[in-house]
Amino acid sequence: xxxxxxxxxxxxxxxxxxxxxxxxxxxxxxxxxxxxxxxxxxxxxxxxxxxxxxxxxxxxxxxxxxxxxxxxxxxxxxxxxxxxxxxxxxxxxxxxxxxxxxxxxxxxxxxxxxxxxxxxxxxxxxxxxxxxxxxxxxxxxxxxxxxxxxxxxxxxxxxxxxxxxxxxxxxxxxxxxxxxxxxxxxxxxxxxxxxxxxxxxxxxxxxxxxxxxxxxxxxxxxxxxxxxxxxxxxxxxxxxxxxxxxxxxxxxxxxxxxxxxxxxxxxxxxxxxxxxxxxxxxxxxxxxxxxxxxxxxxxxxxxxxxxxxxxxxxxxxxxxxxxxxxxxx
Numbered sequence: 001x002x003x004x005x006x007x008x009x010x011x012x013x014x015x016x017x018x019x020x021x022x023x024x025x026x027x028x029x030x031x032x033x034x035x036x037x038x039x040x041x042x043x044x045x046x047x048x049x050x051x052x053x054x055x056x057x058x059x060x061x062x063x064x065x066x067x068x069x070x071x072x073x074x075x076x077x078x079x080x081x082x083x084x085x086x087x088x089x090x091x092x093x094x095x096x097x098x099x100x101x102x103x104x105x106x107x108x109x110x111x112x113x114x115x116x117x118x119x120x121x122x123x124x125x126x127x128x129x130x131x132x133x134x135x136x137x138x139x140x141x142x143x144x145x146x147x148x149x150x151x152x153x154x155x156x157x158x159x160x161x162x163x164x165x166x167x168x169x170x171x172x173x174x175x176x177x178x179x180x181x182x183x184x185x186x187x188x189x190x191x192x193x194x195x196x197x198x199x200x201x202x203x204x205x206x207x208x209x210x211x212x213x214x215x216x217x218x219x220x221x222x223x224x225x226x227x228x229x230x231x232x233x234x235x236x237x238x239x240x241x242x243x244x245x246x247x248x249x250x251x252x253x254x255x256x257x258x259x260x261x262x263x264x265x266x267x268x269x270x271x272x273x274x275x276x277x278x279x280x281x282x283x284x285x286x287x288x289x290x291x292x293x294x295x296x297x298x299x300x301x302x303x304x305x306x307x308x309x310x311x312x313x314x315x316x317x318x319x320x321x322x323x324x325x326x327x328x329x
Contacts, residue, residue, distance in 0.1 A: 009180060012035075015033070016030060016070070016072040024286060030237040032239045034239060034242065041204075041227055042228060042229070042232065043245075044217045052219075077093075097181065098182075100183040101174050103187075105167050105169065109170070115157070116135055119134070119141070122177065137176065144206065164198070182212050187200075200227055230242070233257045241312070253322035260278070290309070305326070
């Protein structure tokens, strides 16, 4: 499948998100722009605190306010600007046209309601179904995501299930209304390696069945390599590189992207030594440098990098773009 087929399903333009703190406003997402095309899987990668999750939450207008708010920008879903919709309009859209798999299902699922009750509530909100009809559909969806004995499981509470089961319930709930866009925020973080692989395989299979686009938010580049067609690399609230997966892994343009790839542990290395690291620390969001935010950690830094801030050209032709004055060859 082509990663750039037809018109974008989702277009984000110059999105800025700030949080009010006791020390002043913090810009967690700073002017990012990207597109998501129908049926593609777009990865958003970067280390903790770079703005990945905030970006995902903003697409459903779930940024807690206060302290957070969307300061500027557009979030266009098939031409509709979600930043201008009322809360009632957003509630109708969430779980229907856009769904999200949250990072920790134990906090996302209601502990005092059965799995079935929660799934039925979602279905009856968005579909003209009786609760009995919705429960039948919910049971079928649990079966689709690989939960054994779904007729029994649908009457259980979240705490009665394993982490892998709860994550599958989240997937089933997110897909129950056949959304056009699924946002998966670190969907395998708390799972063992075997269950991780099963859950990812489930998402890919269901994506083909439901013909939906997926935004996969993760710090795991291995997951991105297996499941995504394109990726955005985020650093300090900005998108610093955009590329198709093959280009990103074979020929990364930004020194930070190269550092992330080099820090992945590799099997069967001829020489065992220390794992490469990216030196230095992420700058304080309250006191950002005037120039490139990666400058103090970069081996290619020049005076230009410290004085001017490089920007990613969101309109650049081709799948690749980089925010760097001295990109890698």
